[in-house]
Amino acid sequence: MTAVKLYPPRPDKVYLFGTCLIDLLYPEAGMDALRLLEREGIEVLYPQDQTCCGQPAYTSGYQQEARAVAAAQLDLFPEPWPIIVPSGSCGGMMRKHYPGLFAGTDLEAQANDVAGRIFELTEFLVHVCHLDLEDHGEPERVAMHTSCSARREMGLAETGPALLAGLGQVELVEQARASECCGFGGTFAVRHPEISAAMVEDKTQAIEAAGAQCFVTSDCGCMMNIGGRFEQQGKSIKGEHIASYLWRRTS
Amino acid sequence: MSARETILKRLRERADGALSAPESDFSVVTGRGWSPQERLARFEHWIGSVHGEVIHVAEDDWTGALTTLLVDKGVRRLALGKRHPVAAEARLALADAGVALVDVDRDIEQWQREQFENVDAGLTSTRGAIAETGSLWLWPTPDEPRLMSLVPPLHIAVLDAATLEDTFFDVMERHEWADGMPTNALLISGPSKTADIEQTLAYGVHGPRELVVIVRHATELPEGAGRE
Amino acid sequence: MSEQAPGVHTYHPREFHRQAHESLDNPQIRANFRKAMDGLMAKRCDSFDDWDLEALRELGANIRLRALARLPDLLEQLEANCEANGVRVHWAEDGDEACRIVREICESHGATSVIKGKSMVTEEMHLNDHLEEAGIEALESDLGEYLVQLNQQTPSHIIMPAIHLNTDEISQIMHDKTGIERTRDVDAMTAAARQQLRERFMAAGVGVSGVNFAVAETGTLCLVENEGNGRMTTTVPPVHVAVTGIEKVVEHLRDVPPLYSLLTRSATGQHVTTYFNMIGSPRKEGEHDGPKEVHLVLVDGGRSDIYQDDELLDTLRCIRCGACMNHCPVYTRVGGHTYGTTYPGPIGSILSPHLMGLEETRDLPTASSLCGACGEVCPVKIPIPDLLVRLRQESVGEGRGNVAGAGVKRSRKELAAWKGFQWLATHPSAWRAGTSMAGKLRGLTPAKLGAWTRHRTAPKPASTTLHALVKQHQAAKTDKEECR
Numbered sequence: 001m002t003a004v005k006l007y008p009p010r011p012d013k014v015y016l017f018g019t020c021l022i023d024l025l026y027p028e029a030g031m032d033a034l035r036l037l038e039r040e041g042i043e044v045l046y047p048q049d050q051t052c053c054g055q056p057a058y059t060s061g062y063q064q065e066a067r068a069v070a071a072a073q074l075d076l077f078p079e080p081w082p083i084i085v086p087s088g089s090c091g092g093m094m095r096k097h098y099p100g101l102f103a104g105t106d107l108e109a110q111a112n113d114v115a116g117r118i119f120e121l122t123e124f125l126v127h128v129c130h131l132d133l134e135d136h137g138e139p140e141r142v143a144m145h146t147s148c149s150a151r152r153e154m155g156l157a158e159t160g161p162a163l164l165a166g167l168g169q170v171e172l173v174e175q176a177r178a179s180e181c182c183g184f185g186g187t188f189a190v191r192h193p194e195i196s197a198a199m200v201e202d203k204t205q206a207i208e209a210a211g212a213q214c215f216v217t218s219d220c221g222c223m224m225n226i227g228g229r230f231e232q233q234g235k236s237i238k239g240e241h242i243a244s245y246l247w248r249r250t251s
Numbered sequence: 252m253s254a255r256e257t258i259l260k261r262l263r264e265r266a267d268g269a270l271s272a273p274e275s276d277f278s279v280v281t282g283r284g285w286s287p288q289e290r291l292a293r294f295e296h297w298i299g300s301v302h303g304e305v306i307h308v309a310e311d312d313w314t315g316a317l318t319t320l321l322v323d324k325g326v327r328r329l330a331l332g333k334r335h336p337v338a339a340e341a342r343l344a345l346a347d348a349g350v351a352l353v354d355v356d357r358d359i360e361q362w363q364r365e366q367f368e369n370v371d372a373g374l375t376s377t378r379g380a381i382a383e384t385g386s387l388w389l390w391p392t393p394d395e396p397r398l399m400s401l402v403p404p405l406h407i408a409v410l411d412a413a414t415l416e417d418t419f420f421d422v423m424e425r426h427e428w429a430d431g432m433p434t435n436a437l438l439i440s441g442p443s444k445t446a447d448i449e450q451t452l453a454y455g456v457h458g459p460r461e462l463v464v465i466v467r468h469a470t471e472l473p474e475g476a477g478r479e
Numbered sequence: 480m481s482e483q484a485p486g487v488h489t490y491h492p493r494e495f496h497r498q499a500h501e502s503l504d505n506p507q508i509r510a511n512f513r514k515a516m517d518g519l520m521a522k523r524c525d526s527f528d529d530w531d532l533e534a535l536r537e538l539g540a541n542i543r544l545r546a547l548a549r550l551p552d553l554l555e556q557l558e559a560n561c562e563a564n565g566v567r568v569h570w571a572e573d574g575d576e577a578c579r580i581v582r583e584i585c586e587s588h589g590a591t592s593v594i595k596g597k598s599m600v601t602e603e604m605h606l607n608d609h610l611e612e613a614g615i616e617a618l619e620s621d622l623g624e625y626l627v628q629l630n631q632q633t634p635s636h637i638i639m640p641a642i643h644l645n646t647d648e649i650s651q652i653m654h655d656k657t658g659i660e661r662t663r664d665v666d667a668m669t670a671a672a673r674q675q676l677r678e679r680f681m682a683a684g685v686g687v688s689g690v691n692f693a694v695a696e697t698g699t700l701c702l703v704e705n706e707g708n709g710r711m712t713t714t715v716p717p718v719h720v721a722v723t724g725i726e727k728v729v730e731h732l733r734d735v736p737p738l739y740s741l742l743t744r745s746a747t748g749q750h751v752t753t754y755f756n757m758i759g760s761p762r763k764e765g766e767h768d769g770p771k772e773v774h775l776v777l778v779d780g781g782r783s784d785i786y787q788d789d790e791l792l793d794t795l796r797c798i799r800c801g802a803c804m805n806h807c808p809v810y811t812r813v814g815g816h817t818y819g820t821t822y823p824g825p826i827g828s829i830l831s832p833h834l835m836g837l838e839e840t841r842d843l844p845t846a847s848s849l850c851g852a853c854g855e856v857c858p859v860k861i862p863i864p865d866l867l868v869r870l871r872q873e874s875v876g877e878g879r880g881n882v883a884g885a886g887v888k889r890s891r892k893e894l895a896a897w898k899g900f901q902w903l904a905t906h907p908s909a910w911r912a913g914t915s916m917a918g919k920l921r922g923l924t925p926a927k928l929g930a931w932t933r934h935r936t937a938p939k940p941a942s943t944t945l946h947a948l949v950k951q952h953q954a955a956k957t958d959k960e961e962c963r
Contacts, residue, residue, distance in 0.1 A: 018945045020904075024914050025938050027945035034949065046949040049907035057897050059849055061871030061878075061888075065901040072905040152851035177517075181808045185848025192496075192846055193930030198503050198812045199848070200934065228935030255558075255570035258725065258779045262551035266787035266881075272548035273541045279534040280737050297750060359768040363715075367677055384751035396768040397714050401707055420736040429732040432564075432697045434763055435714075438755035443707035445669060446747070447623035447639060449511075449646045450518055453669035456622055457676065458707025458753075 007127040008082065013043040014124075015076070015083040019090045020052035021220040022241075029220060029241035033086040033121050036247055040129045044084075047076035053085075055093040058101070060187050067101050070094075074110050083117045084124050086243050087219050088150025089186075091120040096153050120150055121243060122159035122218050135167040137249035143173050143212035144242075145203070145226060147219035148181050160218050160242055167249055173210040177202075184225040200229045207237060214238050216245045281424070283383065283417040290382040290415045291466075297385025301441030302454060303462045310467045313409065314344030317374075320463060321350050324405055326371040330355050332394035337376040337409045355396055366402050373399035373459075374407045379414035380464075381422055386440040387464065388422060390433040397435050406442070406459040412468045488632045492819040492831065495842035502813045508643060512814050515642045519805040522748025523856070530744075539741045540860040542734045543796035546726075550786065553695040553728045554777065560698025564760040566773045574604025577778040581606060581687060581720055582613050584774055588718055590615065590684025594676075596702070596712035597621040598689025599637050599799060600724050600778055603821040603834065606687070617687070620676050620708040622669065629656040635815030637822060638746045638801040643814050676708070686712035686770065690723035691798070692738060693775070696731045700775065702756040703742060705749075710756050719770040721758070725777050726786075726795040738798055741858035745802040781834045788881045790869055794829050796859040801826075803853035803863060809846055818843065825853035829866040837874055837884030844870035914944045 014037060018030040034044045050073060058066035073094075077083050085091035095118040102111035125131040144164055150156045157179070164172050183189065183199025203226055207215050214237055217223045227239035240248075252260070285293065295305050308316040321329065329345070330353040332338035342352060353370055375395050377387045387408050391397040400406050416422050419438070423429070428436070443458030454460045490498055502508050527535075546553060558568045571577035577600075585593060593610060595601065595617055607617040607628075619628045623640035627633065630652045634640030641649065646663055654661045659671045688709055692701040700721050702709045713719045729735065743749045762769040785791050804810040804824025815823035820831040820840065828843040837844075844867050847853075853863040872878035875893070876886030903910050917940040928937045943951075 016949075018949075023945040024917060024940050027941045027943060027948050030945040031948050031952065034952070046946075046953075048911070048946055048950070050946075051904040051907060051910045052900075054904070057900060059868055059871070060897070061844075061868065061873075061875040062894075062897040063872050063877045065897045068901050069904040072907075148848070148850035148852070152855050179852075181848045181850035181852070183808070183848060185850065188845065188848040189931060190929070192499070192809075193933065194503055195499055195809055195812055195846070196848070197930075197934035198509075199808050224938045225935065228931075228938065231936040232932075232934065253570065254572045254576060254779070257572055258570055258777075258783055259551050259554065261779075261783040262554070262725075262786055267789040267792075270544075270548035270792075272545040275538060275541050275545065275734070276534075277538065277733065277737065279531055279538055280740065301749075301751075301753065355767065357767060363681055367681060386751055386755070393765045393767060396766065397710070398768045401710050401714070418736065419739065420733060423733055423736060429696055432699050432732075432757065432759040434758075434760045434766060434769060436699075436757040436759065437710075438751070439753065440751045440755075441753050443705070444753055445622045445706050447621070447626065447641050448649050448665045448668060449644070450515055450642075451646070451665040453665050456669050456673055456706045456708070457620070457711055 010040070010128055011042065011081055013045055013079070013081045015045045015047065015081055017050055017053070017073070017083055017085045017090070017094070018046065019085065019087045019220070021224070022086060025224065026220045026241060029086060029244050032241070032247035033084065033243040035251070036125065036243060037084065040131070045081065050076055053090040053093045055090060056186055058093065058097060063101070070098060070101055071107055074107060074114055077114055077117065080117070082119050082124065082128070083114065084119050084121055086121040086241065088120050088147040088154050088156060089219050089221055091118055092149040092153035094118045120154055120156055120218065122163055123154065123156050126159045126162050131163065131166065133163070133166040133246065133250050135169045135249050137167070137169050139169045139171070141171045141173050141211055141213050143175050143207045143210055143215040145182060145207070145215055145217040145222055147217060147222050150218050151179060160216070163242065163246060164216065170249070173212045175206045175210040177206060182222045182226050184221045186221065189225065200225050204229045204233070204235070208235065212237060214240060216240055216242050218242045277420060280418055280420040285382060285417055287412070287415070290417060291412060293382040294380055294385050294415055297383070298441060298464060299385070301385065302444070303385065303441045303464055305464050305466055307466050307468060310469050313465055313467045314340055316465055317341060317407070318344060318348050320407065320465070321348065321372070324372065324461070326350060326405065328353050328369060328371045329374055330366070330370045330372070330399050330403060331374040332356070334394045335376045338374065338394065341374055355399055356394065359396070359398065366398060370403045372405035372407055373403040374409070375400050377408050377410045377414070379416060379422060380410050381417070381419050381438070382415055383418045384440055386419070386438040389437045389439060391435050391437070400437070400439060401458045404455060404459055405461045405463070407463050407465065408439070409465045409467065412466050488630070488816070490633070490816045490819040492835065492840045492843060494819060495817060495846065498817040498819060499813045502817050507645065508814050509812065511643055511645050512811050515639070516805050516811045519748060523745060523802060523805070524748070526744040526748040526750055535737060535741060536858055536860050538737045539858050540796065542729060542738060543798070543859045546729045546734070547786070547792060547795055549730060550725070550728065553730055554725060556695040557693055557698060557728050560695065561775055564698045566698065566760060566775050569774060569776045571776055571778045574778065574780050577604050577722060577776050577780070578606050578609035580776050581722065582610060582615065584718065584720055585610065585615050585685050586613070588684055590718070592679070592683050593617045593685045593687055594679055594683035594712055594716060595619050595624070596686065596688035596709040597624055597640070597704070598687065598722055599821060600689055600780070601687060601722050602634065603780065604778065606722070618679050620680070620712055622672055622706060625672060625676065626652060629653070633816070633821070635823065636801060636804060637799055643816065680711045680715045683716040685718045685720060686716040687720045687722060688712050690721050690727055691742065692735050693723055693728045694732050694735060695728050698759070699732065700758040701735055702758070703739065703752050704756065705753040707754060710754055713756065713758055714769050717770055718772045718774070720774045720776060722776045722778060724782055725779055726782050742798050742800050745800040745856065745858040785833045788879065791833070791866070791881060793861050794833070794866060796861050797826055797830070798859055800858055802856040802858065806852040806856045808848065808850060808852065825863045825867070829863055829870060832870055832882055832884070837870070837882055837887045841874060841887055844874060911944070911946050914940070915947060918942045918944055
């Protein structure tokens with residue numbers, strides 16, 4: 001059974017693991033995560049040698065390559081500070097799969113230590129920072145898409161919506177089949193593009209039907225997928241990483 | 252080597268080594284602690300939810316309810332046992348009721364087509380019932396064979412309210428099933444049904460279209476339980 | 480489907496992509512599955528109200544693990560107790576051997592007609608075809624299976640075989656194949672099937688069923704069903720042959736209620752099925768009905784291979800409820816036939832590679848977005864996503880080599896790509912240079928990225944990477960502090 005995670009008191013410092021997708025495609029989401037954390041009086045350490053958690057290789061079956069990439073990240077967090085990851089998918093990889101990936105190797109203890117310090121951003125903001133938000137934005141109807149990794153692997157179905165609920169002017173709309181996958185799934189979208197397309201089509205329809213003006217997600221993979229589908233259809237519904245959404249409306 | 256030896260050898264000489272067996276905690280399927288009223292209410296709710304009809308009767312007058320039921324359902328030919336008190340009492344009460352009583356203490360080979368085509372209802376006793384799922388439990392006997400509760404379009408089951416228990420697990424443990432299982436043990440929860448045609452429920456696909464449970468109460472009827 | 484030419488419908492896992500396309504392009508199939516799966520998911524959720532579901536799943540997993548831990552001993556115990564009860568036990572290393580055993584039992588009784596209760600393992604071993612070839616007619620009696628058989632198809636779901644068909648299609652099939660009037664009245668169609676099948680029950684020389692749980696402690700065979708065809712199959716014909724995979728054994732009788740609770744709720748959202756049929760023995764002296772002979776055929780069929788590996792072993796916990804397919808967004812889109820295997824959906828994708836080899840089933844382990852819905856609902860907590868990943872490793876030759884066809888997808892080109900990724904991701908300065916360069920060249924990003932951009936716009940690298948933005952941010956902060 002999944003143990004109930006005990007949350008530490010608010011630390012002075014945290015590490016930020018930005019993820020490769022954010023680094024390359026959506027750096028502002030990473031910056032907004034950093035700003036939110038700094039606003040809480042937490043110093044954010046960003047190891048410049050970070051690259052990727054290794055998940056793309058791992059889920060494709062390339063375990064050796066994934067292990068090598070993951071190993072390169074393990075040394076980046078020497079102090080016992082929490083490691084914040086603005087992605088349920090990369091967070092899930094590091095928290096749930098690093099221990100197994102390094103089981104029986106010299107790096108096992110270090111991998112377990114890192115895994116134990118991984119927090120997904122919204123999880124950390126809710127459960128450790130107890131974030132209090134003051135909404136300066138216009139009234140808006142928004143749909144939340146919690147990534148499958150955040151929802152199921154990390155058990156964080158509630159933290160994203162809880163943060164949005166703290167925004168006074170924001171109405172969180174209810175979508176049909178909110179917990180269903182958007183069809184991204186990393187290399188799945190490439191290996192089975194037509195099935196993935198059918199899934200994202202249903203997801204965009206559900207978000208649109210719910211009357212959302214925009215959608216928010218805690219994973220850039222889903223955002224790229226859902227947002228890319230909306231954009232290709234010329235729809236006005238845009239996606240935003242939850243860190244950016246929170247920062248934009250409360251700063 | 253025989254298939255048996257090959258399979259067992261492969262399992263015994265497991266590549267990743269012997270496995271250790273965990274202990275099991277069964278508390279989630281027992282210990283409900285329901286009162287007799289709660290038990291009855293749950294039983295009735297659940298069996299009703301799957302299309303089972305329940306009739307409450309006082310123990311000493313149950314055959315009257317049976318007679319009425321047979322008339323209401325238009326039963327002309329009723330299959331039933333002889334020795335079980337339920338069957339014996341029913342036979343007495345129905346002697347002049349205009350219902351043909353079909354003997355079931357015959358090998359099925361002698362009367363299969365008759366049973367399939369010319370019996371309107373089967374009357375059986377029950378050993379008890381399960382409140383949590385609304386299930387009857389039956390151990391068919393030579394006196395009340397297996398097909399009686401299956402082949403006729405109507406199954407009438409007689410249940411003593413006092414034999415209701417909370418869960419399937421409780422029944423199995425309390426009656427020490429593991430010490431001796433019969434030829435056939437059955438849980439029956441409602442009439443035969445299917446949803447194989449586009450999720451639409453239909454009853455009586457192979458077995459009975461209707462299941463009526465006559466619940467006999469030793470004392471007065473429970474509050475709110477009407478006699479039909 | 481209705482547009483397809485008459486005749487046998489065959490599907491093959493090698494054709495996964497083509498079959499997926501066909502299903503995706505078939506609005507009827509899409510609608511049938513979507514509607515059915517939505518209903519099943521809602522019903523499952525409701526049926527666990529009032530339950531400590533996690534404790535129940537934990538117990539279910541634990542019971543199955545215990546049974547597997549003691550599997551060889553339990554099989555021997557089951558055999559001894561069955562034999563003591565008068566049930567004859569047979570062992571088969573593979574499906575062919577199991578088919579032969581069943582056929583020989585039929586032949587020894589001169590049976591030319593077999594009536595079948597739902598059994599996935601007999602689908603797996605293609606028993607019907609085998610018997611037909613020997614001149615023995617095998618007729619499915621579960622309504623869904625019957626309809627699928629009439630339509631010369633295979634089941635598209637392990638619990639609801641005809642779930643891909645809607646009422647109109649079924650009406651057409653029943654009209655075409657059994658000659659009844661066309662009707663949309665489900666009760667009328669059900670009643671017609673009842674009549675047709677009752678004759679066949681009476682005529683059958685042998686009844687063949689599956690087994691949901693085989694209890695070692697007492698030698699009891701448990702069958703779960705709603706229709707009563709399972710009881711008919713195991714009671715009406717003079718001979719009953721139960722066929723089961725060797726993994727279906729459980730240790731104690733008391734292990735059965737929790738698994739039964741999990742099975743019905745997970746499968747169809749029912750708190751209980753109409754019948755729970757526990758078979759102890761053939762007809763005893765003085766009893767008036769039931770088969771005079773009962774046989775149990777224990778089929779290995781690749782299961783003892785799965786058994787060897789600590790991780791893959793979890794596959795054998797499965798109690799065949801189908802909840803993983805009901806909740807699978809891929810299965811819901813493409814339907815069961817697309818997989819081309821006896822067991823479709825997530826459980827099929829982790830089981831079929833062992834039964835058929837990775838060569839045949841190479842597209843199945845990747846046919847998942849790893850969304851985790853299957854693992855979340857599995858009543859015995861099989862870590863299906865992890866097993867999919869493991870099979871992906873086996874496919875590309877990076878697993879333990881414990882699956883037939885391991886390494887079938889090894890490709891020098893793909894490996895080189897991942898090695899390139901590895902090199903970049905383990906050389907931070909090269910990584911930073913590369914991502915920074917991508918940002919500078921963002922204007923050159925192709926607008927078409929293969930299949931991705933058929934349905935979505937292409938993502939564009941940002942002009943400045945996060946690494947660089949953080950550096951700037953921290954430098955600015957330091958400046959500010961120094962000014963103070």
